[in-house]
Amino acid sequence: MKVYISFKTTDAPHGGGNQFLKCLKNQFIKQGALTLDPAQADVILYNGHHETPNTIALKNQFPNKKFIHRMDGLQKLYNEPNDIRQDLAINFNKISDGTIFQSHWSREKFKEYNFTPSKSTVIHNCADPEIFSPKQKKASNSKTRLLCTSWSKNINKGFNFYSLIDQSLDFNKFDFTFIGNKPENIHYENIKCLPPKTTVEIADFFKKVDVFVSATIHDCCSNSIIEALSSGVPVLAKNSGGNPELVKQGGGTFNELEDFLSSLEKIASNIDFYSDNINIKDIREVAQDYIKFFKCI
Incomplete structure (x- = not known):
């Protein structure tokens, strides 16, 4: 055929x-x-x-x-x-x-x-397995490294929620990096923002982080979530759209900020467990x- x-x-x-x-x-x-x-x-x-x-x-x-x-x-x-x-x-x-x-x-x-x-x-x-593949497990770092990516500036990609995280997360325990495009009126004090990267560059970042975060809503099948899971990185995603279908046992989902913070602590305390339970084609x-x-x- x-x-x-x-x-x-x-x-x-x-x-x-x-x-x-x-x-x-x-x-x-x-x-x-x-x-x-x-x-x-x-x-x-x-x-x-x-x-x-x-x-x-x-x-x-x-x-x-x-x-x-x-x-x-x-x-x-x-x-x-x-x-x-x-x-x-x-x-x-x-x-x-x-x-x-x-x-x-x-x-x-x-x-x-x-x-x-x-x-x-x-x-x-x-995701492309020649680019996104499970990372080798590394020794724990002093901080849990979080990553979020978005090509789109659409506010529904979670930018307002990231503002809440920016003001509420314990940055003595976590590092948070955002890669991609964001609305011009959105500014973060603690989240490190980087411009869009190539697919290969994004894959390299996945080898260095512990948890991928996505607050996108109404997203039918987030490629960024799939790329993270394919890289062996547990995902904490908004309970919206097709996100739960993808994450399954390879991380968790959240609804509100309090839910996010408690779920993040749970995943960060046992990253290897959630990484081992990733199930994606x-x-x-x-x-x-x-x-x-x-x-x-």
Whole structure:
């Protein structure tokens, strides 16, 4: 089976969809499943609202090929209620033969927008194992090192909650580093902020930290959480969106600040235990899940 991916990936620092599809593309190459010629493809995989004119043109040119739509997140929830990208993606789904949701949470939430495609499945994202791999366990440091990353400046990525952490966390016991973009009006006194880094640079940071923190809300399948877990780093994430589906026993979830602080103490006191309980699929398994779904359509 040959797959054509109707999405332009980039090696520059970018969002989670780009990171995952680049990883999936490389795995399909290894399996001999990728084609760069849509005429040779059995399946054309397209994403969200992206590459709409080109993909519709392919549908008109190759109406008998299987068109599979990987849905993005719910932009009306995590961005703005009037974000038309979600509407565009739902309308774009009309040309699909099958739909892939990134989490069970997102599939259920889309139902609230009367979007219930007849042939669908849930496949979580994953990280590139050549870049993100479990770190070697190291001796305990005087401080527990926390890390958070975000490509997006969207306030729903948790920036207001990080302000609470900035004022409440015991920085004699913890170091907290944020890497990425943040709103211009957000400033932290104790959290160290660094500009966006490349994927390889982020992976190097994961080798040096103890716990990954994510306060993102309404995120259907956070690539940053997946990258942390794939690096063997326990995750403490907001109890929202698809976060609990990813973290499972490899860390914990929280609702409010008090909950966060107590959960952090619990994880920090037994980091190896939570690291050993991380359970997440790698790209080989995820690519196979995609192929299995393609064959079912």
